[in-house]
Amino acid sequence: xxxxxxxxxxxxxxxxxxxxxxxxxxxxxxxxxxxxxxxxxxxxxxxxxxxxxxxxxxxxxxxxxxxxxxxxxxxxxxxxxxxxxxxxxxxxxxxxxxxxxxxxxxxxxxxxxxxxxxxxxxxxxxxxxxxxxxxxxxxxxxxxxxxxxxxxxxxxxxxxxxxxxxxxxxxx
Amino acid sequence: xxxxxxxxxxxxxxxxxxxxxxxxxxxxxxxxxxxxxxxxxxxxxxxxxxxxxxxxxxxxxxxxxxxxxxxxxxxxxxxxxxxxxxxxxxxxxxxxxxxxxxxxxxxxxxxxxxxxxxxxxxxxxxxxxxxxxxxxxxxxxxxxxxxxxxxxxxxxxxxxxxxxxxxxxxxxxxxxxxxxxxxxxxxxxxxxxxxxxxxxxxxxx
Numbered sequence: 001x002x003x004x005x006x007x008x009x010x011x012x013x014x015x016x017x018x019x020x021x022x023x024x025x026x027x028x029x030x031x032x033x034x035x036x037x038x039x040x041x042x043x044x045x046x047x048x049x050x051x052x053x054x055x056x057x058x059x060x061x062x063x064x065x066x067x068x069x070x071x072x073x074x075x076x077x078x079x080x081x082x083x084x085x086x087x088x089x090x091x092x093x094x095x096x097x098x099x100x101x102x103x104x105x106x107x108x109x110x111x112x113x114x115x116x117x118x119x120x121x122x123x124x125x126x127x128x129x130x131x132x133x134x135x136x137x138x139x140x141x142x143x144x145x146x147x148x149x150x151x152x153x154x155x156x157x158x159x160x161x162x163x164x165x166x167x168x169x170x171x172x
Numbered sequence: 173x174x175x176x177x178x179x180x181x182x183x184x185x186x187x188x189x190x191x192x193x194x195x196x197x198x199x200x201x202x203x204x205x206x207x208x209x210x211x212x213x214x215x216x217x218x219x220x221x222x223x224x225x226x227x228x229x230x231x232x233x234x235x236x237x238x239x240x241x242x243x244x245x246x247x248x249x250x251x252x253x254x255x256x257x258x259x260x261x262x263x264x265x266x267x268x269x270x271x272x273x274x275x276x277x278x279x280x281x282x283x284x285x286x287x288x289x290x291x292x293x294x295x296x297x298x299x300x301x302x303x304x305x306x307x308x309x310x311x312x313x314x315x316x317x318x319x320x321x322x323x324x325x326x327x328x329x330x331x332x333x334x335x336x337x338x339x340x341x342x343x344x345x346x347x348x349x350x351x352x353x354x355x356x357x358x359x360x361x362x363x364x365x366x367x368x369x370x371x372x373x374x375x376x377x
Contacts (some may be wrong), residue, residue, distance in 0.1 A: 105349065147362075
């Protein structure tokens, strides 16, 4: 097999996406409205993992309740570190998820999905688990698309990056 | 576990290639012929891999579609076995055997040819007593939509999976790329790939 995961995707793409998620969810109270008009709540839950730019390995991890609100987290970014993993809480309708978005390929790790079906019927379990996985994947896709639109817009350099910089400095 | 219960840690793929008409019957045959088979010899120390059912790693028959094909989802697992001798334990035994040989033959050192033979005999003895390290990785495949999940993010396991998947179905599994999320948004993909637009380092950096 000649292609490997994340190959062809520069690592800055995922790192910028994670930072944008953190920044945006902090600013909008975690409420995102998607292309189909539906709404979901997404916020940084209990883990941020940083790497040094140009390296793959995690060099610093912040855990605990709302690590995104800590001065250490912002200082890490101002100091040149970039995000490698981010643990998100997601709420859509009455369903709650918890998931780590990991690495340059934005892989889903440790995803906790709500359990709806009672144990026993295997086929039902497969359908339900796959439905819930697909919903979570769809939410991540919608978040990434929102990020992509903003990142590709004229306003990214002119207004978003300065606003993010101010946000990083605000609670320093 | 993971596909059926517990937290999901997955690598996603898109499947390239045509799924043939009447694939169900064809795939029973393909799954059976690429199912896991125990090595014939207990001395086998190479890696052995094949498909098993998710219910039990000893179930290697796929004749009953109801056990692994749930409407649009094919759910099965990759089993990889390998016998590995504990290196320090092996070396300790080898040292004892070498000492015994020296004493028995009234020699100070074991000639290399003899040492090689002692090593081979010991390896066979220990392989016979050793159980394989067994790794089972679940797979869920949405056949009509052409995507699948491997319940592991290990590059090694995923590489083995993709090789066996291709050999079994003649289809290629390509790792999912986040830029695929924006493939239909004009200009967004290339803009994302350009770096240097988001330097947020502060003055202390």
